[in-house]
Amino acid sequence: MTTYVYETIPEAPGQKPQRFEIQQSMNDAPLTRHPEKGVPIRRVILGGFGIIKSSGTSMPECEGGCCCGSGECPN
Numbered sequence: 001m002t003t004y005v006y007e008t009i010p011e012a013p014g015q016k017p018q019r020f021e022i023q024q025s026m027n028d029a030p031l032t033r034h035p036e037k038g039v040p041i042r043r044v045i046l047g048g049f050g051i052i053k054s055s056g057t058s059m060p061e062c063e064g065g066c067c068c069g070s071g072e073c074p075n
Contacts, residue, residue: 005044
């Protein structure tokens with residue numbers, strides 16, 4: 001199960017959304033209504049982080065300092 005963050009959709013200007021978490025399967029469709037209150041909600045997309053691992057190899061540099069990776073510089 002994955003934990004998703006949802007927030008209520010403000011119905012009036014100046015009203016702040018309330019955030020909460022819900023566990024769902026990745027195959028489940030996003031919810032559109034709060035399961036208990038019935039008010040409209042939306043899933044919040046949060047920025048994650050990833051780890052980039054270098055293989056230790058470097059790409060060839062072309063003249064002029066570009067790094068195109070093919071060994072041939074388009075310039």
